[in-house]
Amino acid sequence: LFKCSAASFCKTAGDSILYHRVLGKKENANSAIMILHGLFGSTTNWGSVAGSLTKELYDQVILVDLRNHGKSFHHPDFSIPTMADDIEALTTHLDVPSDFTLMGHSLGGKVSMDFALRGKMADSSKLIVVDMAPIHYE
Numbered sequence: 001l002f003k004c005s006a007a008s009f010c011k012t013a014g015d016s017i018l019y020h021r022v023l024g025k026k027e028n029a030n031s032a033i034m035i036l037h038g039l040f041g042s043t044t045n046w047g048s049v050a051g052s053l054t055k056e057l058y059d060q061v062i063l064v065d066l067r068n069h070g071k072s073f074h075h076p077d078f079s080i081p082t083m084a085d086d087i088e089a090l091t092t093h094l095d096v097p098s099d100f101t102l103m104g105h106s107l108g109g110k111v112s113m114d115f116a117l118r119g120k121m122a123d124s125s126k127l128i129v130v131d132m133a134p135i136h137y138e
Contacts, residue, residue, distance in 0.1 A: 036108025
């Protein structure tokens, strides 16, 4: 794996880290929000909102393509827990601030909730779930 430096667009060898875009400060951010799109979405879905968030609220906005979406790797395992594993790997890879905000829309909301329930977020972190309820869907 390689670390993202000042690049805005990051991929890794071996397809183990999700494709993502970092807007705002690339390193040493004091505040960050990671945004996960919904089913069939990609990093482009939240681009205009991300620009406003970078200017107004956060040092860093991280847009993520979930596995089997956009420019991220494709894999037959498409479960919510596995996608939350991917987010855990990405947060470690990027060294996001411990009190970052995680926002997920629809499918991204399910992944965000699974990640948050693992206890990997600091007590001061925030979780925003858009258009998804915390119930089991059949």
